[in-house]
Amino acid sequence: MFTSTHLRSPVCKASSTILNSARLYHAVSHLPPSPYTPAQARILSSALTHVPEHGFVKDALVLGCRDQGYLDSTHAVFHNGVFDLIQYHLYSERTKLAQHKDKIDAETNDLHERVKRYCVERLKANAPVIKRLPEALAVMGLPPNVPASLEELAKLADEIWYLAGDKSSTFDWYTRRASLSAVYSATELYMTQDNSTDFKNTWEFLDRRLENVAHLKSTLGSSSTWIAFTGMASINLLRSQLARG
Amino acid sequence: MIRSLSTKSCSRRVAAALSSSCSGKRFNSASTTPTPAPIPAAGDRKLPPLSPRTRDFLARLIRVDQAGELGADLIYSGQHAVFKRTRPDLEPLIAHMWDQEVYHHKTFDALQTTHRVRPSVFSPLWTVAAYGLGVGTAVMGKEAAMACTLAVETVIGGHYNDQLRELVALIESEAAVAEDGRASEELRELAKMVSRFRDDELEHLETAVEHDAEKARPYILLTETIKAGCRAAVWTAERF
Numbered sequence: 001m002f003t004s005t006h007l008r009s010p011v012c013k014a015s016s017t018i019l020n021s022a023r024l025y026h027a028v029s030h031l032p033p034s035p036y037t038p039a040q041a042r043i044l045s046s047a048l049t050h051v052p053e054h055g056f057v058k059d060a061l062v063l064g065c066r067d068q069g070y071l072d073s074t075h076a077v078f079h080n081g082v083f084d085l086i087q088y089h090l091y092s093e094r095t096k097l098a099q100h101k102d103k104i105d106a107e108t109n110d111l112h113e114r115v116k117r118y119c120v121e122r123l124k125a126n127a128p129v130i131k132r133l134p135e136a137l138a139v140m141g142l143p144p145n146v147p148a149s150l151e152e153l154a155k156l157a158d159e160i161w162y163l164a165g166d167k168s169s170t171f172d173w174y175t176r177r178a179s180l181s182a183v184y185s186a187t188e189l190y191m192t193q194d195n196s197t198d199f200k201n202t203w204e205f206l207d208r209r210l211e212n213v214a215h216l217k218s219t220l221g222s223s224s225t226w227i228a229f230t231g232m233a234s235i236n237l238l239r240s241q242l243a244r245g
Numbered sequence: 246m247i248r249s250l251s252t253k254s255c256s257r258r259v260a261a262a263l264s265s266s267c268s269g270k271r272f273n274s275a276s277t278t279p280t281p282a283p284i285p286a287a288g289d290r291k292l293p294p295l296s297p298r299t300r301d302f303l304a305r306l307i308r309v310d311q312a313g314e315l316g317a318d319l320i321y322s323g324q325h326a327v328f329k330r331t332r333p334d335l336e337p338l339i340a341h342m343w344d345q346e347v348y349h350h351k352t353f354d355a356l357q358t359t360h361r362v363r364p365s366v367f368s369p370l371w372t373v374a375a376y377g378l379g380v381g382t383a384v385m386g387k388e389a390a391m392a393c394t395l396a397v398e399t400v401i402g403g404h405y406n407d408q409l410r411e412l413v414a415l416i417e418s419e420a421a422v423a424e425d426g427r428a429s430e431e432l433r434e435l436a437k438m439v440s441r442f443r444d445d446e447l448e449h450l451e452t453a454v455e456h457d458a459e460k461a462r463p464y465i466l467l468t469e470t471i472k473a474g475c476r477a478a479v480w481t482a483e484r485f
Contacts, residue, residue: 025295025303026361029431033294162361169311169354170368 035091040077043068044088048129051089055132056082056139083145086136090152093125094159101163114164116210119184120203122156123191127199133192157181179216183209292419292429299415303435304362305483306408310439311353312365312482313401316375317346317446320397323379324390332387335456342394342452345445352438365482374478378471389467391458396471398450404479405443412436 026032036044047064054060058081065074078084097118104117126133140149157180161168168176186209191202295303321343328335357364365371382393416436419428461467 024297024300025307026359027295027300027303027429027431028359029429030292031294033297158361167354167358169357169364170315170372171364171366173364174366 036088039068041088043070043074044078044085045092047085048089048092051085051129051132056086056089056129056136058082061085080145083139083142083148086139087148087152089129089136090156093122094152094156096125097122097159097163104163105165111164111166112210112214115160115180116206118160118163119180119187119206119210122160122184123187123199123202123206126188126191130192133188137189137192153181153185157184160184175217179213183213292423302411302415303360306412306435306439307353307356307360307362308365309404309479309483310408310442311350311357311362312368312371313404313479314346314350314353314442315368316371316478317397317401318343318350319372319375320379320393321346323376323381324383324393325379327380327383328390331383335387338452338456342449345449349442349445352442356435366485367481371478371482374474378474382467386461388457388461391453391456392461392464392467393471394449394453395458396468397475398446398453399468400472400475400479402443402446402450405439405446409436409439409443412439 034041043061043064045064046067047060049067050060050063054063058075061075061078061082061084062072064085065072075081080087100118100121104114104121108114108117129136139145154177157177160180161176166173166176183206187202187206190205191199194202194205196202321339325336325339325343328339356362378393379390382390412432413436416428416432419432420426
């Protein structure tokens with residue numbers, strides 16, 4: 001009797017193109033649209049509590065339904081099965097990042113330091129399920145799930161830059177998000193293999209990756225300065241030659 | 246040409262939709278810094294989520310307008326770079342229009358970051374093309390530069406008008422279902438801004454006509470080419 005329409009929503013579906021569905025207008029005086037109905041969110045959060053023990057598997061979903069007083073078969077409303085559970089984990093941890101904003105804003109003014117802090121917070125949220133994460137990454141890498149997984153990565157990178165206070169409004173916007181996505185996914189992968197206490201090695205790995213990106217950026221910055229300078233110098237040379245006749 | 250873009254058709258509805266607060270106040274941009282995008286104070290009521298269609302429309306609006314103002318900023322910057330050497334008498338005029346465009350550009354940059362809209366992928370292309378257009382037409386002479394302004398502002402002004410019509414309809418439909426009968430501050434501010442910028446663009450259009458834009462040779466070829474280019478850029482920047 002519970003498996004009825006209030007559990008279904010248009011959301012649990014593989015999403016469309018990365019460029020357009022991820023970048024809709026963010027309203028400040030309207031509530032953010034939620035991709036999950038309250039019932040779905042309750043079941044999925046209960047299911048997540050079973051992930052450390054059972055992993056990202058159907059059993060966790062079934063237990064989540066049971067915890068919330070639904071029939072075991074209710075898990076069938078999640079058309080993508082385990083992938084829906086994984087997406088909910090990614091979605092809820094991403095939206096929770098905003099809770100750290102006050103603390104991080106108070107501690108540092110540096111944009112890149114803030115980005116690092118958000119990355120650390122997000123990665124720490126993986127700690128309880130870290131032994132199960134490789135399974136999740138494997139499911140995310142299945143061909144039908146790849147677009148939605150990449151979109152979620154793009155949304156995470158955007159969330160981190162937005163919370164950090166990024167004001168880039170030209171092509172920078174893309175390079176920043178792309179490089180952060182690369183750094184984040186590499187670090188996440190590293191973290192799954194990290195056995196050091198409190199993931200000490202992971203934080204060092206993250207530092208090194210972010211430094212590489214900063215270095216690359218300054219190289220690009222100086223090359224564009226060089227191009228502009230050389231361009232101006234050539235024009236001036238040409239003008240002086242023309243003036244000499 | 247100016248008449249065909251006349252603001253009358255939608256000004257009455259705009260005025261009604263935007264209520265009283267900004268009516269009649271002429272906007273002086275040269276020395277002001279951009280107002281930050283309208284962010285309601287904490288504790289303000291939150292309206293129900295916008296529909297995906299509306300969010301898509303607003304995202305496109307901000308993306309294309311940001312790209313457009315980036316272009317306008319750089320066209321005048323290119324013209325200014327030339328005219329300050331060749332025609333110092335025109336320099337203050339160009340500088341005035343350029344100042345307004347810089348203000349518009351900064352305002353849309355602020356809106357883009359606040360509302361988390363993705364900027365146009367082609368912004369490097371717009372940068373180069375617009376600066377080139379500015380320098381190119383200015384080198385051709387005063388009339389060509391003014392014809393360029395005329396063509397660009399005709400397209401941009403008309404495009405702002407189209408957006409304003411949709412925005413006003415959106416505000417009216419939001420107000421119709423709101424508890425207190427008022428649409429969100431956010432949308433009303435956006436519409437006010439668009440209508441103010443539209444007026445600025447049409448002022449530039451008039452300035453261009455007053456300064457012999459129509460005497461440019463070959464006038465039709467020049468203006469129609471630039472207009473077609475602008476329309477293509479608008480189409481692209483809305484989507485990519």
